[in-house]
Amino acid sequence: MGNKVGRGTLLNRTQTAALFGIAATTLDDWVRRGCPVVERGSRGKRWTFNSADVHAWREHDIRSETAGVQLATSDELKRRKLAAETGAAELAYAQAAELVAPVEQIERAMAKAFGEVRANLRNVLPSRAARRLIGETSETRLKAVLLEEVDHALEALADTDLIAEADLDLSDDEDGDED
Incomplete structure (x- = not known):
């Protein structure tokens, strides 16, 4: 095949591709990814590879790929x-x-908005619904009234500015005190 050198054999491009059972274009790709070359080919000059060096590189390349570490x-x-x-x-x-907007600003505004929604649903909904449901025994009517009250509470919230401009200002201290 080629000359015996140290721990490998010197091979040309075709011989190296044949030894590893790959196409010559695959060997070109290996070279681009760092496969060692003894001498680069050009017009009238053959490529030269050391079989042992290519084998060692390929082993390392396979290990890197299986470990999820690919050389870019x-x-x-x-x-x-x-x-x-x-x-x-x-x-x-x-x-x-x-x-x-900064994440902290959005978090502050959303916490305020959800607090308003929670307060409205917990405080307004039960008192309004309770008055309408006294003495009611029909499950269908109970559900209908509750859904109407939930919709009413959500519509009221939709018409309200839940977040004021001050709620979006991050220059305030966490305690709400201004500098």
């Missing part, structure tokens, strides 16, 4: 970096244009 190509790393930079720039633009 430089093109893939560049693409990922560009995507990250683009995402960061888009987020910065959205923040400057006030198209997004």
